Amino acid sequence: MTASTSLSPETFWLQAERHLIRYAGGFVPAIIERANGSYVYDSTGRAILDFTSGQMSSLLGHCHPAIVATVQRCIARLDHLFSPMLSRPVVELAASLADSLPDPLSKVLLLSTGGESNEAAIRMAKLYTGGHEVVALSRSYHGVTQGSAAASYMVPRRGYGPTMPGSIVIPAPDAFRPIVVRDGVLDWQTQLDDAFQMVDAQSVGSLAACILEPILSVGGMIELPPGYLAALKRKCEERGMLLILDEAQTGLCRTGDWYAFQHDGVVPDILTLSKTLGAGLPLSAVVTSEEIEQRCHELGFYFLTTHTSDPLPAAVGQTVIQTLREGEMDKVARRLGERLRAGLTELRERHPAIGDVRGRGLLQAIELVGEDGTPASDYGAAVTQACFERGLHVNIVQMRSASSVLRIAPPITVATEELDKGLAILDEALSVSPM
Numbered sequence: 001m002t003a004s005t006s007l008s009p010e011t012f013w014l015q016a017e018r019h020l021i022r023y024a025g026g027f028v029p030a031i032i033e034r035a036n037g038s039y040v041y042d043s044t045g046r047a048i049l050d051f052t053s054g055q056m057s058s059l060l061g062h063c064h065p066a067i068v069a070t071v072q073r074c075i076a077r078l079d080h081l082f083s084p085m086l087s088r089p090v091v092e093l094a095a096s097l098a099d100s101l102p103d104p105l106s107k108v109l110l111l112s113t114g115g116e117s118n119e120a121a122i123r124m125a126k127l128y129t130g131g132h133e134v135v136a137l138s139r140s141y142h143g144v145t146q147g148s149a150a151a152s153y154m155v156p157r158r159g160y161g162p163t164m165p166g167s168i169v170i171p172a173p174d175a176f177r178p179i180v181v182r183d184g185v186l187d188w189q190t191q192l193d194d195a196f197q198m199v200d201a202q203s204v205g206s207l208a209a210c211i212l213e214p215i216l217s218v219g220g221m222i223e224l225p226p227g228y229l230a231a232l233k234r235k236c237e238e239r240g241m242l243l244i245l246d247e248a249q250t251g252l253c254r255t256g257d258w259y260a261f262q263h264d265g266v267v268p269d270i271l272t273l274s275k276t277l278g279a280g281l282p283l284s285a286v287v288t289s290e291e292i293e294q295r296c297h298e299l300g301f302y303f304l305t306t307h308t309s310d311p312l313p314a315a316v317g318q319t320v321i322q323t324l325r326e327g328e329m330d331k332v333a334r335r336l337g338e339r340l341r342a343g344l345t346e347l348r349e350r351h352p353a354i355g356d357v358r359g360r361g362l363l364q365a366i367e368l369v370g371e372d373g374t375p376a377s378d379y380g381a382a383v384t385q386a387c388f389e390r391g392l393h394v395n396i397v398q399m400r401s402a403s404s405v406l407r408i409a410p411p412i413t414v415a416t417e418e419l420d421k422g423l424a425i426l427d428e429a430l431s432v433s434p435m
Helices: 009-019 065-075 088-100 114-129 146-150 188-202 228-238 260-264 290-298 311-326 329-350 377-389 416-432
Strands: 032-036 039-042 047-050 105-111 133-137 167-170 207-212 242-246 270-273 284-289 354-360 363-368 405-408
Touching (some): 047 416, 088 105, 088 311, 105 290, 114 133, 114 284, 188 228, 207 228, 228 242, 228 260, 329 354, 329 416
Antiparallel strands (some): 105 284, 270 284
């Protein structure tokens, strides 16, 4: 049977209900027909300002001309290969990534998704160290494959059986809702020291890695306090562990630096990239040092998937890097991020329900609270719906422990007037939604 391209809305939703597996709660109640720049358009022709960059991935906006041209050019020449075969786009992208990173990060593995890249990074760390224990933060999200899911504590875990042995969790350094407090603020150093005392108590002497995001997005847009990442790396070095940084959402200029770890002056042992690297297409990368790669190779490292080193997405990734360089998009994201922060701060002054504004560059969030300061999850859902009805898509974290946090991540190509329009819609939604 040939699928119709002109289904009525009623038939569309009937077929969706009949045939689709629901994978993350419910679906957004709109039929999206096309997208361009900072907007997606539904079947009624309504323009919806996309302040989540798709799945936090369309870094350059939807259907960016340079990406479209690359896909059109490459799809007719070289799309997919036997994975151990190499092509020019793969080697060129690997070289470009290495050139954008500090030493010793110079060896690259190209894959498809963030979960895949984190899975590969964890396997590499285990092989290199000989250990199997992986430490992650309590508000982490790194994917849904076996190893990445075991290191993800924002993912529902019940009902899926045992997780990966050696999974160890430590508390996230949430400055807005601190666990350890000194002089009225988060005492992250004491919290980190206490956490690693517990790590040592739980470990069977087989620590391999610590994996974390520089800004915990799904975890509620928690930015690591200044000095935290450096202190964490010292904890890892003292124990012979590798530090893996997952920059799926923070990498490639979005936070105002090419890579978020540069803000802290800390270089990880392994870096993973995904969402922003493909600018909406499935592309991810693992980047590490020559020493780690060499040792893993000697030990027989294996991580081959159907789409490892595919040339088409690699060509797209190279176009992303070139576009970011030519436009000096790190500076653009920094400037627009300052405008976004100023707008959100102004909203907080006028809306008592905004308890906190946090994030960096064009990856920010507001946390909504009730009169007693507790998370206002129902209000957050109402504000999200009110925004959508008025032509703005923002993303409330769907996980229970952070369901009052509205994430805002427009493409770094967003125009200032679009940024201002989004803030105005959010202002109206906050005003009309019932508390």
